[in-house]
Amino acid sequence: MTKVAEKEAPAHIKHETLLELMRIMLLIRRFEEPCDKYYRAGKMGGYVHYYIGQEAIAAGLIPLMIPGDTMLASYRDHGHALALGTEPRKVMAELFGRATGAAGGKGGSMHIFDMARGFLGGYGIVGGSVPLSVGAAFALKYRGDKNICSTFFGDGAMQQGSVHEAMNMAGLYKVPCLFVLENNKYAMGTSVERHSSQTDFVKRVTNAYNIQGESVDGMDVLKVREVSERILKHMRETGEPYFLEALCYRYVGHGYADNAQQQKFYRTEEEIEAQRKRDPIDTFRHFLVSTGAATEKQIDDIDDDCKAIVADAIEFADNSPFPSPDSLYENVFTDM
Numbered sequence: 001m002t003k004v005a006e007k008e009a010p011a012h013i014k015h016e017t018l019l020e021l022m023r024i025m026l027l028i029r030r031f032e033e034p035c036d037k038y039y040r041a042g043k044m045g046g047y048v049h050y051y052i053g054q055e056a057i058a059a060g061l062i063p064l065m066i067p068g069d070t071m072l073a074s075y076r077d078h079g080h081a082l083a084l085g086t087e088p089r090k091v092m093a094e095l096f097g098r099a100t101g102a103a104g105g106k107g108g109s110m111h112i113f114d115m116a117r118g119f120l121g122g123y124g125i126v127g128g129s130v131p132l133s134v135g136a137a138f139a140l141k142y143r144g145d146k147n148i149c150s151t152f153f154g155d156g157a158m159q160q161g162s163v164h165e166a167m168n169m170a171g172l173y174k175v176p177c178l179f180v181l182e183n184n185k186y187a188m189g190t191s192v193e194r195h196s197s198q199t200d201f202v203k204r205v206t207n208a209y210n211i212q213g214e215s216v217d218g219m220d221v222l223k224v225r226e227v228s229e230r231i232l233k234h235m236r237e238t239g240e241p242y243f244l245e246a247l248c249y250r251y252v253g254h255g256y257a258d259n260a261q262q263q264k265f266y267r268t269e270e271e272i273e274a275q276r277k278r279d280p281i282d283t284f285r286h287f288l289v290s291t292g293a294a295t296e297k298q299i300d301d302i303d304d305d306c307k308a309i310v311a312d313a314i315e316f317a318d319n320s321p322f323p324s325p326d327s328l329y330e331n332v333f334t335d336m
């Protein structure tokens with residue numbers, strides 16, 4: 001196993017925070033692991049995309065959001081909701097399509113929503129949430145709030161025209177939108193090298209749109225936390241947009257059709273194996289134990305808690321009612 005960082009726990013991060021980062025990553029992973037079984041049993045409709053391997057990004061950044069901030073994500077959105085504090089029961093019930101779900105059971109896995117916490121939704125259209133995010137950030141600026149809007153999307157979304165129109169407007173109007181590109185190296189089965197004329201995304205965005213930007217190792221939760229703290233402070237002071245590319249890796253297939261057999265067409269087992277050695281949870285566990293910040297037992301206890309929370313969420317979801325036909329038009333129109 002590789003080591004992620006130096007041999008000392010960072011003094012400026014509280015001990016509880018270190019454990020909290022571990023808890024969030026474990027919760028996301030334990031939440032998604034059993035989903036395959038329930039999806040294949042026909043318990044979940046629509047589609048389910050996993051965040052497994054990318055947990056350090058949501059865990060490192062999202063807990064830094066404050067009341068009034070807003071957030072949008074792609075269809076790979078369970079991790080973002082869980083990192084924000086959305087109840088696992090509500091997220092799981094949404095996957096099961098039940099009335100107790102985060103979107104009343106009518107959105108499914110790709111459309112987790114938590115208005116109370118500022119999560120304006122996951123979206124199924126690649127890059128579709130990015131223009132909405134710039135609009136949400138514009139609203140914050142228009143009202144004179146010191147809040148920011150963060151938006152999470154993939155490398156494939158970087159080839160969508162609307163994403164670039166939105167970034168241009170963000171750079172022009174200087175709205176507090178944090179663009180978080182989760183570069184997991186693939187858009188379905190197409191590698192970045194095969195879908196992008198310029199693979200240096202920071203260069204592309206900063207040169208074209210007059211937006212500041214940088215890249216971070218998205219497999220290292222402490223690094224994500226560190227850069228996010230600095231970026232958010234800067235954004236709250238200036239109200240300006242920012243582009244953060246988090247380099248990461250998707251351990252599982254894109255979705256259910258993308259099984260191990262299918263993946264052989266676009267990536268090698270050696271590549272997956274090499275990335276597995278950088279697993280954000282394993283490396284952070286090693287870091288916590290080797291620096292004396294936590295014991296194996298403490299981490300195992302957190303892990304057990306997460307497994308129990310997930311088991312409870314599954315039971316809750318499976319025992320919840322489906323939305324009634326009467327609710328079909330609810331949340332579609334709004335009163336003027």
Ligand SMILES: Cc1ncc(C[n+]2csc(CCOP(=O)(O)OP(=O)(O)O)c2C)c(N)n1
Nearest residue numbers: 076124125126154155156157184186187188
């Ligand atoms: C506009 C649009 N085109 C195509 C699709 C089909 N599609 C779903 S996910 C995906 C790949 C997107 O890759 P990326 O943006 O890198 O995100 P990741 O899945 O890697 O998180 C595609 C092409 C879609 N949902 N929306």
Ligand SMILES: [Mg+2]
Nearest residue numbers: 154155186187
């Ligand atoms: Mg991708």
